[in-house]
Amino acid sequence: MTQPDVRRVLDDLVDGAREALGDRLVGAYLVGSFALGSADEWSDVDFVVVTDGRVEGDGLDALRALHRRLPDGGGWASHLEGSYADLADLRSPMTLGRRWWYVDNGSRELEQSAHDNTAHTRWLLRERGVVLTGPPPRDLVAEMGAPALRAEALGIARARAEQLEGDPSWYDDAWFQPACVLTSCRIVHTATHAEVTGKTAAAHWALEHLDPVHRPVIEAALADRAHPWDRVHRQADPALVAPTRALVWDVVRLAGQAALDARD
Structure with a gap:
């Protein structure tokens, strides 16, 4: 396991998300064990992509196509796991538990899930998230007390x-x-x-x-x-x-x- 291997996969994710979402892409962040510095060769590659509004229509179709092809890269590309989080949700603690578009580790399909819309993941994103593109996550995510x-x-x-x-x-x-x-x-x-x-x-x-x-x-x-x-x-x-x-x-x-x- 080397950092460049993971970075290549994340670059592919960010480039694909930017193409799919255009100006609606607010930022993309590495979370999970890689962000905490505790990853090993059996870890997931956890991410959160922040969007301006909930993704639907052509943007959603493009994201579905992206995640169907990303695992073809093999290696870490087969272990991407994460969500597309609406910025408005992240700014309010009242939206905890709302479902976002999510891809599970090893999956090629997006599904609606609250898997990452938790106090746990929001804290991790805000306090430890690694910026792949976009502003610092503290500027986007309400504090989780x-x-x-x-x-x-x-x-x-x-x-x-x-x-x-x-x-x-x-x-x-x-x-x-x-x-x-x-x-x-x-x-x-x-x-x-x-x-x-x-x-x-x-x-x-x-x-x-x-x-x-x-x-x-x-x-x-x-x-x-x-x-x-x-x-x-x-x-x-x-x-x-x-x-x-x-x-x-x-x-x-x-x-x-x-x-x-x-x-x-």
């Missing part, structure tokens, strides 16, 4: 725990299980510090600050970070299933406590 980040972290923690109780078979998946652990660490880190960091950094923080009972499953998840796609549809280590579930529920408690502590 600590209460919003903590409330979102707690909501996500609860929703994940309840969803997994409804379908615990996910814990048995060798791809999902370590990813679940690392995501849990990032959720509780955000709830505690009201800022966003990478999953690996959050896991190392969790090793030092969470109950030592969680240490084995976190260490195993860090060791399993490599080659995650090789484990899709394989069974997770049965010995890690119960500790993962315990961590998921403990994160609900910890995120709730962090929110209460911040109010005192």
